[in-house]
Amino acid sequence: MKNPENFYQLTVNLLNERGVKLSDIEELVYGLQKAYIHPLTHEAMQESIHKILQKREVQNAVITGVELDKLAEQHKLSEPLQSIMEKDEPLYGCDEVLTFSITNLYGSIGFTNYGYIDKVKPGILKWLNDKSTGRVNVFLDDLVGAIAAAAASRLAHTNPDLEDDSIYSSPKNED
Amino acid sequence: MKNPENFYQLTVNLLNERGVKLSDIEELVYGLQKAYIHPLTHEAMQESIHKILQKREVQNAVITGVELDKLAEQHKLSEPLQSIMEKDEPLYGCDEVLTFSITNLYGSIGFTNYGYIDKVKPGILKWLNDKSTGRVNVFLDDLVGAIAAAAASRLAHTNPDLEDDSIYSSPKNED
Amino acid sequence: MKNPENFYQLTVNLLNERGVKLSDIEELVYGLQKAYIHPLTHEAMQESIHKILQKREVQNAVITGVELDKLAEQHKLSEPLQSIMEKDEPLYGCDEVLTFSITNLYGSIGFTNYGYIDKVKPGILKWLNDKSTGRVNVFLDDLVGAIAAAAASRLAHTNPDLEDDSIYSSPKNED
């Protein structure tokens, strides 16, 4: 895997395999930021999602969380973890804890955005939480929400409309 | 201050002085948990808020954040912090970071609850964010949201309705 | 599992099965707190470890992390996660992220304590990191360090010697 894009591509492939397209994530980002940034272009949102998915911490979290989801779906986990994941126990919080390395990436706005969409569950997040599909997405829904929240937070941090030049330095340094 | 209740009382007094009654926080907790716990009694919500406000980390966060709000209101901070606080700069995140020690107290549900009400701003949070009052509540609104989120999370963790006895141990151990 | 102690017992059993005795954790706690608390009794340290292991978040983290360790040992994970875990990749951070729900439990002292023993690796932590045993303890060593750090932090928060009565309220409220 000498190609620098390989882990990025593997992460995108894992998301696709589990039914999540990058355009689904873009839709979540749009919902979070449309009220704040004008115009909010496809290019800007896609670049932001791309940057988030290139982060090693994000790649590691996706690889680990999706593995647990798949193993649960295949009934290959030990008890009681197997039952906890199948029932998506409301007090099991390891899925949310694993997203801390993602929501943290671009400042504290990421936390608020994540909490909001994790509770409201718009778009793809509603589908991921639909237990009637028979799929286990205990970790995936939190990972996808966190990626969207971080991408939205990064847009906020790099958007001149939100900057007050009389107070803050250039967003060019923020990447 | 030999009385064990003194720091608790001082924290409640600071909240009151800044216009936040415990019943305002209870209203936020009710909004967060009414869909999940039946019945959701005043006694249970008040006990949960009481427990949160007895935690030293919470008391320290309130004392520190409210001090910064009051100093900003009195124009006693150095630049550029004075301007950042007066304008409630959207990218200033120290207020949200300071709440981490509160939202963390009863597990990861606290994070989601906090993100949600910080974005939707129900009840007292809307009033705290009303800039037309001339008051500076940069830290206070996040502290109040975090206290409510933690109290709601604690209720979720101690509520038998949310427990699956076949999987989890007794909530009695959770305090 | 009606018995409230069952998840606690299951967690202790998992630790024992992987070679970690509660007395090993007590040794770590002793190393962290011996300079600060006198006398530092077995009873106090054991009670503190017991309280930490009764927390649902801790039980969930141990159950999840040890499962991943065991699956890696049995070569049952998909690539690239299998290789990452076998090699204990230095930049894989999901193990440390998973401990956030443990180190957070009793305030920010837990973070410092965790960072310290995770770097110095005293006692059982050294053995857990010994790759020559053929075992995979990628998650376990961080979990054990975090449990010890949280137990030490809880002792600090409940110890009257560290209290200044003229400033703080009673530690009795802190549990």
Add this chain to the structure above:
Amino acid sequence: MKNPENFYQLTVNLLNERGVKLSDIEELVYGLQKAYIHPLTHEAMQESIHKILQKREVQNAVITGVELDKLAEQHKLSEPLQSIMEKDEPLYGCDEVLTFSITNLYGSIGFTNYGYIDKVKPGILKWLNDKSTGRVNVFLDDLVGAIAAAAASRLAHTNPDLEDDSIYSSPKNED
């Protein structure tokens, strides 16, 4: 403040004013990474510190924490915060909480590094903790430790020696 470097420069000036030179931070970074990266050049360490100090979250944390230190030194804080800061109360944790936005910046290694130097207190951190100077550095010592920890963590993430090309993607994407 149209100049993109202004907030960076203001942060460096605040550190200098409080007795912390960038070379002091470089010394801490060297201590944390010398065992892992060869050669560990001045240029690489300085660039890493520079990148950390350009982050808005870091600038905000330094501006806020140093303000509180200075106000405490000038006896301008209300009680009980004034006494808490003067005595550097061991259970006051807002200083450590405020560093979460810094230690998080480059992954979980930052947490471990921070916990370690916060406990061992090498170099400038020892001086900052010397109460006999009459200065209040409750927040500053944690901020400096966190900046060094994050800079060391960023070096680890961008250093090819720590990469396993057969597993990970290029560090070039990590900035």
